[in-house]
Amino acid sequence: MKKVIAFILFVIVVAILTIILWKLLSNIFLLSSYSKEKTPVTPGTTGVPNSSFLHFYPENLFGFDNTAPQISKKDLGEISPLSGKLSIVKDNSSFQDKKNEYLYIVANINNDEPVKISGMLLQSLISNKLAIIPKGVEKYILGQINVEKDIYLNPGEAAFVHTGKSPLGVSFKTNMCSGYLNEFKKFAPKLPTTWCPSPRSLMPNTVENIKKYGDSCISYVQHMPRCSYYKKTNIKVSKQCESRLKTIFTYNWCVDKYQDTKQFYYPGAVWHIYLQRDSKLWKDKYEVIKLMDSDSKTVSAISY
Numbered sequence: 157m158k159k160v161i162a163f164i165l166f167v168i169v170v171a172i173l174t175i176i177l178w179k180l181l182s183n184i185f186l187l188s189s190y191s192k193e194k195t196p197v198t199p200g201t202t203g204v205p206n207s208s209f210l211h212f213y214p215e216n217l218f219g220f221d222n223t224a225p226q227i228s229k230k231d232l233g234e235i236s237p238l239s240g241k242l243s244i245v246k247d248n249s250s251f252q253d254k255k256n257e258y259l260y261i262v263a264n265i266n267n268d269e270p271v272k273i274s275g276m277l278l279q280s281l282i283s284n285k286l287a288i289i290p291k292g293v294e295k296y297i298l299g300q301i302n303v304e305k306d307i308y309l310n311p312g313e314a315a316f317v318h319t320g321k322s323p324l325g326v327s328f329k330t331n332m333c334s335g336y337l338n339e340f341k342k343f344a345p346k347l348p349t350t351w352c353p354s355p356r357s358l359m360p361n362t363v364e365n366i367k368k369y370g371d372s373c374i375s376y377v378q379h380m381p382r383c384s385y386y387k388k389t390n391i392k393v394s395k396q397c398e399s400r401l402k403t404i405f406t407y408n409w410c411v412d413k414y415q416d417t418k419q420f421y422y423p424g425a426v427w428h429i430y431l432q433r434d435s436k437l438w439k440d441k442y443e444v445i446k447l448m449d450s451d452s453k454t455v456s457a458i459s460y
Contacts, residue, residue, distance in 0.1 A: 279448065
Protein backbone atom coordinates (compact mmCIF):
# COMPACT_ATOMS: atom_id res chain seq x y z
CA MET A 157 0.00 0.00 0.00
CA LYS A 158 2.81 2.38 0.90
CA LYS A 159 4.49 1.66 -2.43
CA VAL A 160 1.28 2.51 -4.31
CA ILE A 161 0.89 5.81 -2.45
CA ALA A 162 4.55 6.65 -3.06
CA PHE A 163 4.16 5.88 -6.77
CA ILE A 164 1.06 8.09 -7.02
CA LEU A 165 2.87 10.96 -5.29
CA PHE A 166 5.84 10.50 -7.62
CA VAL A 167 3.54 10.70 -10.69
CA ILE A 168 1.89 13.87 -9.34
CA VAL A 169 5.25 15.56 -8.69
CA VAL A 170 6.52 14.66 -12.16
CA ALA A 171 3.32 16.02 -13.72
CA ILE A 172 3.62 19.33 -11.84
CA LEU A 173 7.28 19.73 -12.78
CA THR A 174 6.43 18.99 -16.41
CA ILE A 175 3.73 21.69 -16.45
CA ILE A 176 6.08 24.25 -14.86
CA LEU A 177 8.83 23.43 -17.36
CA TRP A 178 6.40 23.68 -20.26
CA LYS A 179 5.18 27.12 -19.17
CA LEU A 180 8.75 28.33 -18.66
CA LEU A 181 9.78 27.20 -22.13
CA SER A 182 6.63 28.79 -23.60
CA ASN A 183 7.45 32.14 -21.96
CA ILE A 184 11.01 32.02 -23.27
CA PHE A 185 9.72 31.25 -26.75
CA LEU A 186 7.24 34.15 -26.62
CA LEU A 187 9.86 36.60 -25.40
CA SER A 188 12.28 35.43 -28.07
CA SER A 189 9.62 35.83 -30.77
CA TYR A 190 8.72 39.30 -29.55
CA SER A 191 12.36 40.38 -29.56
CA LYS A 192 12.67 39.30 -33.19
CA GLU A 193 9.42 40.99 -34.21
CA LYS A 194 10.36 44.32 -32.67
CA THR A 195 12.87 45.20 -35.40
CA PRO A 196 12.23 48.91 -36.13
CA VAL A 197 11.04 49.98 -39.55
CA THR A 198 13.46 52.14 -41.51
CA PRO A 199 12.14 55.74 -41.43
CA GLY A 200 10.48 56.75 -44.67
CA THR A 201 9.57 53.21 -45.74
CA THR A 202 6.27 51.37 -45.59
CA GLY A 203 7.63 47.89 -44.97
CA VAL A 204 6.33 46.37 -41.75
CA PRO A 205 8.06 43.13 -40.71
CA ASN A 206 5.28 42.44 -38.20
CA SER A 207 2.57 44.75 -36.88
CA SER A 208 3.41 43.89 -33.27
CA PHE A 209 6.57 46.00 -33.50
CA LEU A 210 4.27 48.95 -32.87
CA HIS A 211 3.17 47.62 -29.48
CA PHE A 212 5.15 49.35 -26.75
CA TYR A 213 3.63 47.05 -24.13
CA PRO A 214 1.71 44.25 -25.86
CA GLU A 215 -0.82 42.76 -23.47
CA ASN A 216 -1.07 39.56 -25.46
CA LEU A 217 2.59 38.87 -24.60
CA PHE A 218 2.67 39.52 -20.88
CA GLY A 219 -0.96 38.68 -20.14
CA PHE A 220 -1.11 35.73 -22.56
CA ASP A 221 -4.30 37.22 -24.02
CA ASN A 222 -4.68 36.21 -27.63
CA THR A 223 -8.04 37.92 -28.04
CA ALA A 224 -6.60 41.32 -29.03
CA PRO A 225 -7.54 42.33 -32.60
CA GLN A 226 -4.88 41.54 -35.19
CA ILE A 227 -3.42 44.49 -37.12
CA SER A 228 -2.62 44.10 -40.81
CA LYS A 229 -0.37 46.20 -43.03
CA LYS A 230 -3.50 47.57 -44.66
CA ASP A 231 -4.83 48.67 -41.26
CA LEU A 232 -1.61 50.52 -40.50
CA GLY A 233 -1.42 52.31 -43.83
CA GLU A 234 1.66 54.34 -44.66
CA ILE A 235 4.31 54.41 -41.94
CA SER A 236 5.52 57.78 -40.63
CA PRO A 237 9.20 58.79 -40.55
CA LEU A 238 8.56 59.23 -36.80
CA SER A 239 7.88 55.51 -36.34
CA GLY A 240 10.09 54.21 -33.54
CA LYS A 241 10.44 57.66 -31.98
CA LEU A 242 7.08 57.54 -30.17
CA SER A 243 4.99 54.71 -28.74
CA ILE A 244 1.35 54.64 -27.66
CA VAL A 245 0.62 52.71 -24.46
CA LYS A 246 -2.52 51.66 -22.59
CA ASP A 247 -2.53 51.16 -18.85
CA ASN A 248 -5.29 48.83 -17.62
CA SER A 249 -5.93 50.99 -14.56
CA SER A 250 -6.69 53.99 -16.79
CA PHE A 251 -9.82 52.26 -18.08
CA GLN A 252 -11.23 51.16 -14.75
CA ASP A 253 -12.58 54.65 -14.01
CA LYS A 254 -14.90 55.49 -16.90
CA LYS A 255 -14.65 59.22 -16.17
CA ASN A 256 -10.85 59.31 -16.31
CA GLU A 257 -9.87 57.46 -19.46
CA TYR A 258 -6.33 58.06 -20.65
CA LEU A 259 -3.49 56.67 -22.75
CA TYR A 260 0.26 57.25 -22.66
CA ILE A 261 2.54 58.51 -25.39
CA VAL A 262 6.21 57.76 -24.68
CA ALA A 263 9.21 59.22 -26.51
CA ASN A 264 12.08 56.85 -27.25
CA ILE A 265 14.95 57.60 -24.88
CA ASN A 266 17.38 57.25 -27.81
CA ASN A 267 15.80 60.10 -29.80
CA ASP A 268 18.26 62.79 -30.88
CA GLU A 269 15.86 65.68 -30.30
CA PRO A 270 12.42 66.56 -28.88
CA VAL A 271 9.43 65.38 -30.95
CA LYS A 272 6.44 67.64 -31.52
CA ILE A 273 3.17 65.85 -30.74
CA SER A 274 0.69 68.73 -30.94
CA GLY A 275 -1.30 68.26 -34.14
CA MET A 276 -0.83 64.48 -34.16
CA LEU A 277 -3.93 62.31 -34.45
CA LEU A 278 -5.34 59.47 -32.37
CA GLN A 279 -7.86 57.24 -34.09
CA SER A 280 -9.79 54.09 -33.24
CA LEU A 281 -9.71 51.65 -36.15
CA ILE A 282 -12.87 50.02 -34.77
CA SER A 283 -15.16 53.03 -34.19
CA ASN A 284 -13.22 55.51 -36.40
CA LYS A 285 -13.39 58.07 -33.58
CA LEU A 286 -10.66 60.67 -34.07
CA ALA A 287 -8.94 63.20 -31.78
CA ILE A 288 -6.24 65.80 -32.37
CA ILE A 289 -3.54 66.31 -29.74
CA PRO A 290 -3.79 69.96 -28.65
CA LYS A 291 -1.24 72.53 -27.50
CA GLY A 292 -0.37 72.99 -23.85
CA VAL A 293 1.33 75.08 -21.15
CA GLU A 294 4.81 74.00 -20.13
CA LYS A 295 5.04 76.15 -16.99
CA TYR A 296 1.55 76.59 -15.60
CA ILE A 297 0.92 79.58 -13.31
CA LEU A 298 -2.12 79.50 -11.04
CA GLY A 299 -4.61 82.36 -11.33
CA GLN A 300 -3.42 83.91 -14.59
CA ILE A 301 -3.93 83.44 -18.34
CA ASN A 302 -1.45 80.83 -19.56
CA VAL A 303 -0.39 80.89 -23.21
CA GLU A 304 -0.60 77.48 -24.88
CA LYS A 305 2.19 76.39 -27.22
CA ASP A 306 3.11 73.27 -29.21
CA ILE A 307 3.93 70.29 -27.01
CA TYR A 308 7.28 68.56 -27.52
CA LEU A 309 8.36 65.34 -25.80
CA ASN A 310 12.02 65.18 -24.87
CA PRO A 311 13.85 61.84 -25.23
CA GLY A 312 12.42 59.40 -22.67
CA GLU A 313 9.59 61.76 -21.73
CA ALA A 314 5.95 60.67 -21.49
CA ALA A 315 2.50 62.24 -21.76
CA PHE A 316 -0.83 61.21 -20.28
CA VAL A 317 -3.48 61.79 -22.95
CA HIS A 318 -6.76 62.18 -21.08
CA THR A 319 -10.05 61.93 -22.96
CA GLY A 320 -11.83 64.27 -20.56
CA LYS A 321 -11.54 67.93 -19.63
CA SER A 322 -8.62 69.51 -17.82
CA PRO A 323 -9.16 70.48 -14.16
CA LEU A 324 -7.01 73.53 -14.96
CA GLY A 325 -8.64 74.30 -18.32
CA VAL A 326 -5.43 73.57 -20.24
CA SER A 327 -2.93 70.78 -20.88
CA PHE A 328 0.21 71.20 -18.77
CA LYS A 329 3.57 69.72 -17.82
CA THR A 330 4.22 68.66 -14.24
CA ASN A 331 7.01 70.21 -12.20
CA MET A 332 8.34 69.85 -8.68
CA CYS A 333 5.57 72.15 -7.37
CA SER A 334 2.61 70.50 -9.13
CA GLY A 335 1.52 68.56 -6.04
CA TYR A 336 0.14 71.80 -4.58
CA LEU A 337 -2.54 71.79 -7.29
CA ASN A 338 -4.14 68.70 -5.72
CA GLU A 339 -5.43 71.01 -2.98
CA PHE A 340 -7.87 72.72 -5.34
CA LYS A 341 -8.60 70.27 -8.15
CA LYS A 342 -9.11 66.55 -8.57
CA PHE A 343 -6.60 64.84 -10.84
CA ALA A 344 -6.62 61.22 -11.94
CA PRO A 345 -4.03 60.02 -11.28
CA LYS A 346 -3.07 62.49 -8.53
CA LEU A 347 -0.18 64.81 -9.23
CA PRO A 348 3.02 63.69 -7.45
CA THR A 349 4.14 65.36 -4.23
CA THR A 350 7.46 63.51 -3.89
CA TRP A 351 9.49 66.26 -5.53
CA CYS A 352 8.00 69.17 -3.59
CA PRO A 353 10.48 70.91 -1.30
CA SER A 354 10.09 69.65 2.26
CA PRO A 355 8.37 72.10 4.63
CA ARG A 356 11.35 71.87 6.99
CA SER A 357 13.66 73.11 4.26
CA LEU A 358 11.43 76.16 3.69
CA MET A 359 11.12 76.93 7.40
CA PRO A 360 14.12 75.35 9.15
CA ASN A 361 14.30 75.38 12.95
CA THR A 362 17.12 77.91 13.09
CA VAL A 363 17.73 80.19 16.04
CA GLU A 364 16.56 83.15 13.94
CA ASN A 365 13.28 81.48 12.92
CA ILE A 366 12.52 80.30 16.45
CA LYS A 367 13.02 83.81 17.79
CA LYS A 368 11.08 85.47 14.96
CA TYR A 369 8.11 83.08 14.55
CA GLY A 370 7.98 81.14 17.84
CA ASP A 371 8.15 77.51 18.95
CA SER A 372 4.60 76.69 17.86
CA CYS A 373 5.37 77.84 14.31
CA ILE A 374 8.32 75.48 14.06
CA SER A 375 6.22 72.65 15.55
CA TYR A 376 3.48 73.25 12.98
CA VAL A 377 5.94 73.07 10.07
CA GLN A 378 7.48 69.86 11.45
CA HIS A 379 4.13 68.11 10.90
CA MET A 380 3.25 69.56 7.49
CA PRO A 381 3.14 67.13 4.53
CA ARG A 382 4.84 68.11 1.29
CA CYS A 383 2.90 70.28 -1.16
CA SER A 384 0.30 71.45 1.33
CA TYR A 385 -1.06 74.90 2.06
CA TYR A 386 -1.30 76.38 5.55
CA LYS A 387 -4.52 75.42 7.35
CA LYS A 388 -5.58 76.38 10.84
CA THR A 389 -5.26 73.53 13.33
CA ASN A 390 -5.22 73.07 17.08
CA ILE A 391 -1.63 74.32 16.99
CA LYS A 392 -1.95 78.05 17.59
CA VAL A 393 0.68 80.15 15.86
CA SER A 394 1.49 83.86 15.87
CA LYS A 395 0.07 86.17 13.22
CA GLN A 396 3.60 86.73 11.92
CA CYS A 397 4.05 82.97 11.56
CA GLU A 398 0.66 82.52 9.90
CA SER A 399 1.41 85.27 7.38
CA ARG A 400 4.77 83.71 6.52
CA LEU A 401 3.36 80.19 6.11
CA LYS A 402 0.52 81.43 3.90
CA THR A 403 3.13 83.06 1.67
CA ILE A 404 5.72 80.34 1.23
CA PHE A 405 3.50 77.25 1.15
CA THR A 406 1.78 77.94 -2.16
CA TYR A 407 2.11 76.69 -5.72
CA ASN A 408 3.02 80.04 -7.29
CA TRP A 409 5.63 80.85 -4.64
CA CYS A 410 7.22 77.45 -5.19
CA VAL A 411 7.30 77.98 -8.98
CA ASP A 412 8.79 81.44 -8.62
CA LYS A 413 11.52 80.16 -6.28
CA TYR A 414 12.52 77.00 -8.16
CA GLN A 415 11.65 77.59 -11.84
CA ASP A 416 15.27 78.30 -12.80
CA THR A 417 16.74 75.30 -10.97
CA LYS A 418 17.75 72.01 -12.57
CA GLN A 419 15.35 70.01 -10.41
CA PHE A 420 12.26 72.05 -11.39
CA TYR A 421 11.36 69.54 -14.12
CA TYR A 422 12.28 66.51 -12.06
CA PRO A 423 13.28 63.16 -13.62
CA GLY A 424 10.05 61.61 -14.82
CA ALA A 425 8.14 64.89 -15.19
CA VAL A 426 5.24 64.26 -17.58
CA TRP A 427 2.70 66.12 -19.67
CA HIS A 428 -1.00 65.88 -18.88
CA ILE A 429 -2.82 66.41 -22.16
CA TYR A 430 -6.60 66.75 -22.28
CA LEU A 431 -8.77 66.11 -25.34
CA GLN A 432 -11.64 67.99 -23.64
CA ARG A 433 -14.32 65.38 -24.46
CA ASP A 434 -17.52 64.79 -22.49
CA SER A 435 -17.63 61.04 -23.11
CA LYS A 436 -15.31 58.06 -23.64
CA LEU A 437 -13.40 57.70 -26.88
CA TRP A 438 -11.91 54.23 -26.63
CA LYS A 439 -13.47 50.80 -26.14
CA ASP A 440 -12.56 48.79 -23.05
CA LYS A 441 -11.66 45.75 -25.18
CA TYR A 442 -11.37 44.65 -28.82
CA GLU A 443 -9.90 48.02 -29.69
CA VAL A 444 -7.12 49.22 -31.99
CA ILE A 445 -5.79 52.77 -31.61
CA LYS A 446 -3.36 54.44 -33.99
CA LEU A 447 -1.12 57.42 -33.34
CA MET A 448 -0.60 59.31 -36.59
CA ASP A 449 1.47 62.31 -37.60
CA SER A 450 -0.06 65.45 -39.10
CA ASP A 451 0.04 63.77 -42.53
CA SER A 452 -2.06 60.85 -41.22
CA LYS A 453 0.87 58.42 -41.45
CA THR A 454 1.12 55.79 -38.70
CA VAL A 455 3.62 56.49 -35.94
CA SER A 456 2.52 53.78 -33.49
CA ALA A 457 -0.47 51.58 -32.72
CA ILE A 458 -1.84 49.43 -29.93
CA SER A 459 -4.28 46.52 -30.01
CA TYR A 460 -6.01 45.14 -26.93
